[in-house]
């Protein structure tokens with residue numbers, strides 16, 4: 001399971017249930033036995049209606065959520081590691097060069113501007129400070145975040161600007177496996193196109209991404225999985241998936 005052609009990511013029988021203590025202990029199952037692989041260099045899209053469990057899947061892979069059961073195996077250059085059982089410090093180390101996650105929300109520390117935030121991501125991936133700054137400038141420019149915004153506190157940016165800064169931090173000096181959760185959902189058409197081109201150009205990076213737009217899935221993904229009620233209910237090329245699950249996907253198309 002190394003770069004010799006096997007999957008970079010193998011998810012097996014992942015389960016996650018939340019207990020709502022404030023609502024009489026009611027439980028919500030977000031993942032009900034999810035298994036999937038992402039091949040090295042492959043772009044796999046996750047589709048499905050709201051609440052199907054797509055974000056939970058990405059969060060369990062990145063270990064923002066610890067699953068109740070199941071395994072998440074990441075192939076490194078020389079060995080495979082099972083992420084659900086990994087000590088926190090080792091997991092933190094992998095969240096640099098190996099594994100990146102672009103969530104739906106920008107989580108920059110207070111009083112941090114876009115340039116500092118994106119350069120810090122590049123540094124976590126091993127770049128020296130001057131190279132990290134240069135890479136951050138290039139990523140921000142490419143996504144249309146121009147110099148007047150570079151030092152402004154991220155918390156005052158618009159929703160679309162925040163999403164682009166978030167994406168810039170995800171793709172700068174990219175990790176081997178990138179998790180993207182609706183990375184262009186808040187963007188106007190011109191900025192959306194810039195972002196899609198940037199994602200398209202991520203040569204050699206393996207991607208597991210949630211998209212709500214079937215046109216984007218067709219354009220970017222080699223394979224798509226459809227989730228419903230915490231399960232994978234279909235898997236195939238975007239064309240096959242769209243043909244077979246047209247009705248179910250209308251809501252996300």
Ligand SMILES: Nc1ncnc2c1ncn2[C@@H]1O[C@H](COP(=O)(O)OP(=O)(O)OP(=O)(O)O)[C@@H](O)[C@H]1O
Nearest residue numbers: 018028029030048049050051052053054055056057
């Ligand atoms: N931290 C949490 N606490 C309680 N319930 C949660 C939590 N995270 C997710 N859930 C529940 O798990 C289910 C799946 O949520 P999830 O966010 O994974 O869906 P999704 O497919 O990503 O939806 P969307 O497309 O709307 O983002 C939902 O019913 C949600 O309310």
